[in-house]
Amino acid sequence: MKVFECGHCNYPLFFENHQCENCGHLCGYWDSDRIMLTFDPLSTSFISDREKIEFKYCKNKEYEVCNWLLEKNDKHDYCPACQLNRTIPNLSDKENFPKWKNLEVAKHRLIYQLQKMGLELRSKMVNNEGFCFDFIVKMNNPNIMTGHASGVITILLQEADSVLREQIRKQLQEPYRSLIGHLRHEVGHYFWERLISNNKEVLRAFRTIFGNEKMDYSNALQLYYKVGAPDNWQDSFISKYATSHPWEDWAETWAHYLHIMDMVETAHFFGLKVNSNEISKNMRIEATFDPYHVKDFDTIINNCIPLSFAVNSINRAMGVPDVYPFVITPGVVKKITFIHELLWPKR
Incomplete structure (x- = not known):
């Protein structure tokens, strides 16, 4: 997640903020530009501080569960x-x-x-x-x-x-x-159905990496819950549940791809560095890039591994569970790379 700031006083804002905690200006997320807009709380209309464009809030703002914005004349009531x-x-x-x-x-x-x-x-x-x-x-x-x-x-x-x-x-x-x-x-x-199931070439590549999804899904899950994951599951799978069926392997790997991209993006926007002389060189990073703009997934994963180790260490210092309690092995990297390369043309 990127870092947002108030358009009136430049104070940092969380993605979910409805109001700037520093100056009191109202705020809302504008997804077309991926920015947070702010408004004078004393005004009767929502004209953004910097852009001077009039907006309206998603109808779910009345429940304080959504802060997304729509243009004033948008036909939709919901974001x-x-x-x-x-x-x-x-x-x-x-x-x-x-x-x-x-x-x-x-x-x-x-x-x-x-x-x-x-x-x-x-x-x-x-x-x-x-x-x-x-x-x-x-x-x-x-x-x-x-x-x-x-x-x-x-x-x-x-x-x-x-x-x-x-x-x-x-x-x-x-x-x-x-x-x-x-x-x-x-x-x-859902995106397995949209991106893979009807594309013969991609489906063949998927089966080479994840296995044949035509195996009986119900029987596969029953077997998994009966006998569990194989002893060496971490060599090729991100979780035990991923071993149950190729569909679940895909969904688990997809979720972790999104976890990784979000972690590295957040590190980038905060300018995080792991560069102490007390740790080995392969555990040092400098998050100088937005992962959504990087085609080479090795660059992303080489930053994610030391980053997750660093934040896990901070959590352990506070006596709380790891933020990312998973081992990313070369076999898992191969699967996540498949997803990254599949999605890259859509950037």
């Missing part, structure tokens, strides 16, 4: 990110609202990233080949699960409960479980 919502939870239930808000924070970060990758984002409510989000409560229905099916990305509201999510993480013996991780994983299934 491009919120237009992808097909189902939101019942907001009359007060327990649902904070969970939905957490989901929206993660979803908006996901859409920011997909836009920067140059991917076509179409709402399934308008185009059947698009995708949409269902944020729903399980309601004791065992058939409702977090997942993806034909462009519909379903996220159970319980995943936004940090306590319950941690319980599930421990139960499944996962090193990492987050809302942004769920969203990145599930949207990966």
Whole structure:
């Protein structure tokens, strides 16, 4: 994620800010230019401080779950990110609202990233080949699960409960479980259908690297939950779950590609360096580039590995879990490179 600043006082802003904490000016994200715009809080219209253009907020601003902007005369009431919502939870239930808000924070970060990758984002409510989000409560229905099916990305509201999510993480013996991780994983299934399934040449390359997705999916998952991952799974897979089926290997690898790109982009905009004389040369970095503008993935991964080691070390100093508790082996790099090269022409 890039670093934003107030257009009135130049104070740094988080992506989710609705107001500058320094000068009090209102702010909102303008996705067409990927910048944060600011407005005089005393004005009756939203004319941006620097651009002097009039905007309106996404309709979900009334719930304080979205700060994205639309041009004043835009025919839409909702921003491009919120237009992808097909189902939101019942907001009359007060327990649902904070969970939905957490989901929206993660979803908006996901859409920011997909836009920067140059991917076509179409709402399934308008185009059947698009995708949409269902944020729903399980309601004791065992058939409702977090997942993806034909462009519909379903996220159970319980995943936004940090306590319950941690319980599930421990139960499944996962090193990492987050809302942004769920969203990145599930949207990966959607883009497999869009980018690979109907392209014979790309599909052949996919099968060479990830395996044949025609193996029975249900049986493969049952086998995985029965016997688990093979002993040497880290040689070729980013997670144990990735070993269950080529589709899940793709989705897990896709999610980690997005993790890596976001980490390195953030490091770049903060100008982070890992360059101490106390560490080996191969663990030194200087984040001088935006990874979305770099074609050679080796350059990106050579910065990501020492960066993740550095931030993990800071977390351990504070007695909290690693930010990125994964090992990126050469076999995994090969798979992530496949994704990077597949997406590069879309930049």
